[in-house]
Amino acid sequence: MLHIKSVTCIKQDRCLFADLNFRLKSGQIMQLAGPNGAGKTSLLRIIAGFSAPDEGQVMWQGESIAKNYDEFARELLFIGHKTGVNNQLSAIENLRFWLQIQGYDTDQELYSLLAKIGLVGLEDVPVRTLSAGQQRRVALIRLWLNDAKLWVLDEPFTALDKAGVAFLQQRFLTHLEQGGAILLTTHQDLTTHFAHLQTVTLEYRH
Amino acid sequence: MLRQHSYWQLFSAVCKKDVQLAFRQRAEIVNPILFFLIVITLFPLAIGPEPGLLARMAPGIIWVAALLSTMLGLDKLFRDDFNDGSLEQLIASSYPLPLTVLGKVVAHWLITGLPLVLMTPLFALLLNLDSQALVATVLTLLLGTPLLSFIGAIGAGLTVGLQKGGILMSLLVLPLYIPVLIFATSAIDTSTMSLDYSGQLAILGAMLVIAIISAPIAISSALKVSVS
Numbered sequence: 418m419l420h421i422k423s424v425t426c427i428k429q430d431r432c433l434f435a436d437l438n439f440r441l442k443s444g445q446i447m448q449l450a451g452p453n454g455a456g457k458t459s460l461l462r463i464i465a466g467f468s469a470p471d472e473g474q475v476m477w478q479g480e481s482i483a484k485n486y487d488e489f490a491r492e493l494l495f496i497g498h499k500t501g502v503n504n505q506l507s508a509i510e511n512l513r514f515w516l517q518i519q520g521y522d523t524d525q526e527l528y529s530l531l532a533k534i535g536l537v538g539l540e541d542v543p544v545r546t547l548s549a550g551q552q553r554r555v556a557l558i559r560l561w562l563n564d565a566k567l568w569v570l571d572e573p574f575t576a577l578d579k580a581g582v583a584f585l586q587q588r589f590l591t592h593l594e595q596g597g598a599i600l601l602t603t604h605q606d607l608t609t610h611f612a613h614l615q616t617v618t619l620e621y622r623h
Numbered sequence: 624m625l626r627q628h629s630y631w632q633l634f635s636a637v638c639k640k641d642v643q644l645a646f647r648q649r650a651e652i653v654n655p656i657l658f659f660l661i662v663i664t665l666f667p668l669a670i671g672p673e674p675g676l677l678a679r680m681a682p683g684i685i686w687v688a689a690l691l692s693t694m695l696g697l698d699k700l701f702r703d704d705f706n707d708g709s710l711e712q713l714i715a716s717s718y719p720l721p722l723t724v725l726g727k728v729v730a731h732w733l734i735t736g737l738p739l740v741l742m743t744p745l746f747a748l749l750l751n752l753d754s755q756a757l758v759a760t761v762l763t764l765l766l767g768t769p770l771l772s773f774i775g776a777i778g779a780g781l782t783v784g785l786q787k788g789g790i791l792m793s794l795l796v797l798p799l800y801i802p803v804l805i806f807a808t809s810a811i812d813t814s815t816m817s818l819d820y821s822g823q824l825a826i827l828g829a830m831l832v833i834a835i836i837s838a839p840i841a842i843s844s845a846l847k848v849s850v851s
Contacts, residue, residue: 465715468851491717499708505644517636518716518723520628564626 418443418598419464419567424473426459433459434619436473443566446589446599446611451619457602458498458571460619464600465495465569477567494565498572500556504545508536508555511544515559525562534558535581549576560588568592570601583608633718637726638733644703645734651699655692655735656742662688663746674751681750682811685760686767689739690800693768694793696735697775700727701783701846710783710850720846721839728776728839729769736768759814763807766827773834774799780845803830 419441426433433456441447449457463470466482466489475482482489502511509527516523531540534554536547544552553576560568574582586609589599593611607614645651666684667677704710713723743764747757778796782788810823 462851465711467711467714467847487717487719490715493715495711495715497708497711499706499711501708501712503640503644503703503707503709505647506640510640510643514636514640515712517632518713518718520626520633520717522627 418478419600420476420479421464422474422476424460424463424470424475426456426463427471428456428459432622434622437617439615439617441567441598441600441615443596443598444593445613445615446593446601447615447617448607449600449602449617449619452621455619455621457619461495461497461569461571461600461602465493465497466490492566493569494559494563494567495569496556496559496571496573500553502544502552502556505543507541507543508547508558509540511555512558512562516562519563521562530558530561534561534584550578550581553577554581557585560585560592566597568597568599568601570599572602572604574603574605628717630718630722633716634722634726634729637713637723638730641727641730642733645730651696652734652738655695656738658695659688659692659739659742660746662691663749667749678751678753678756678815681747681752682756682760682808682815684750685743685746685752686763686804686807686811689764689768690771690797690804692739693735693771693775694796696731697772697779697796698789698792700731700776700779701849702779702788705783705849710846714847714850720843724776724780724839724842724846725835728772728842731776732769732772736764736772739768740764753815755817756811756815759811759820762824763810763827766824766831767803767807770803770827770831770834771800773831773838774803776842777838777845780842780849782849783846784849803827806830 421437421439424437425435449460451457462468464475466475466486469483477489477492501515506514508531512527513523528540531537534557536551536554539547539551544555547555557573573585577585582605586607590609590611592599593613663684666680670676670680701710704713714720740761743761744757747760752760775796778792781795782792785791806823806826810820813820813823
C-alpha cells in the first residue's frame with residue numbers, strides 16, 4: 418500500500434537520511450527506531466505529507482501522495498507529538514470537532530467509548546485540567562473512531578500507563594486484522610506479539 | 624464508520640469552535656473593543672476638544688483604530704491551532720484546506736470585526752460625527768473589516784511558525800491595508816459633503832469579493848509552508 422521510494426531529508430545542512438526505501442503492506446506494522454535526532458519524526462511528517470522530501474517520493478496505492486493529497490488524507494490517520502487536542506475544550510467537544518473536520522458522522526456513542534478508555538466522569542471538563550496520560554488518551558480515542566487504512570503514530574505510548582499501552586496494542590491487532598497498516602515510532606518495545614512486525618532503524622548521521 | 628461529505632459541516636465546525644473558544648475567554652472579544660474605545664478617546668485629549676476639528680478627523684481616527692484593533696486578534700488566529708497540532712489535523716483532513724481557512728477567517732471577523740461595526744454608532748458620538756457620515760462609516764466598516772480579516776490572515780498564516788511573529792506580521796500586513804483605508808475614508812469624506820459615495824463602496828465590495836475568493840487559497844499555501 419505504502420511505498421517509500423528513495424526518500425532523502427536534509428535539515429539545516431545535515432542529511433538525516435538518504436535514499437530510504439521500504440514498503441508497508443496491508444496487515445503490517447512497522448516500528449521506526451533510532452536515537453533522538455535521527456529523523457524519525459521528520460520521516461513521519463514526510464509520509465503524512467506535511468513536508469516534502471528533498472528527493473524521492475512517497476507512493477500510496479501506486480500514486481504519489483502529493484498528486485492527490487485529499488484522497489490520501491481520507492485513508493490516513495496521523496497522531497503526532499502535538500496531538501491536536503485543544504486545552505480549553507472538553508474531551509467530548511474535542512472529539513466532536515475532530516469527527517466533523519474529518520467528515521465522520523458525529524452521532525456516535527462517544528460517552529461509552531470514553532468510559533472504555535478510562536475517562537469516566539471527565540468527559541465535560543476542559544482537557545487542560547486532565548493529566549498528561551489522560552490528555553494522550555483523549556487524542557488516542559481517534560483510533561476507535563476512524564476507518565483510515567494507514568495509521569501514522571508518533572510516540573503514541575508517551576505518558577501512558579502499562580494498562581493503557583497494552584490496551585492500545587490490542588487495538589493495533591484488530592486494525593491489522595482488518596487489513597490496515599501501522600507505522601509508528603516508539604522507544605519502548607512493543608509488548609504484544611505482532612506477526613508482521615518490521616523494524617526500520619535510522620542511524621544518527623553527523 | 625459513516626462518512627458524510629458535507630462542506631457545510633466542516634465550515635460550521637471550524638467557525639463554531641473559534642467563536643466558542645472566544646466566548647470562553649471573553650478577553651478575546653472585549654479587548655479589541657476596549658482598545659478601539661481607548662484609541663478613540665485619546666484623540667480628543669491629544670488634539671483638543673474642538674467639535675469641528677474632531678468631526679473632520681473622525682473618519683480617519685475610527686478607521687485607523689479599527690485597523691489596529693483587528694490586528695490584535697490576528698496573531699492568535701492560527702497560533703493556538705499551530706501549537707497544539709490541530710492545524711496538522713486540519714491539513715490531514717480529506718476536505719480542501721481553503722474552506723477550513725475560510726471558516727476560521729469568518730470566525731475572526733465575527734469575534735473582532737462585527738462588534739466594532741455594532742459599537743461604532745456609540746463611539747461616533749464621542750467624535751461629534753453627524754448622522755450622514757455615521758451611516759457611511761458603518762457601511763464602510765461593514766465592507767472593510769472582513770477585508771481586513773482576510774488580508775491579515777495571510778500575514779498570520781505566513782508568520783505562525785515564527786517565535787515572535789507578531790511584529791513581523793504587522794509590518795507585512797499594515798501596508799496591504801492602505802488601499803482599504805484610502806477608499807473607506809474617501810467614502811466617509813464624500814458623505815460629509817452630501818455627495819454620492821456608492822463608487823467607493825462598490826470598490827470596497829469588489830475588493831472583498833476578490834478577497835473571499837483568492838485569500839483562502841493564499842492563506843492555506845502560507846499555512847502549509849509554516850507547518851512543513
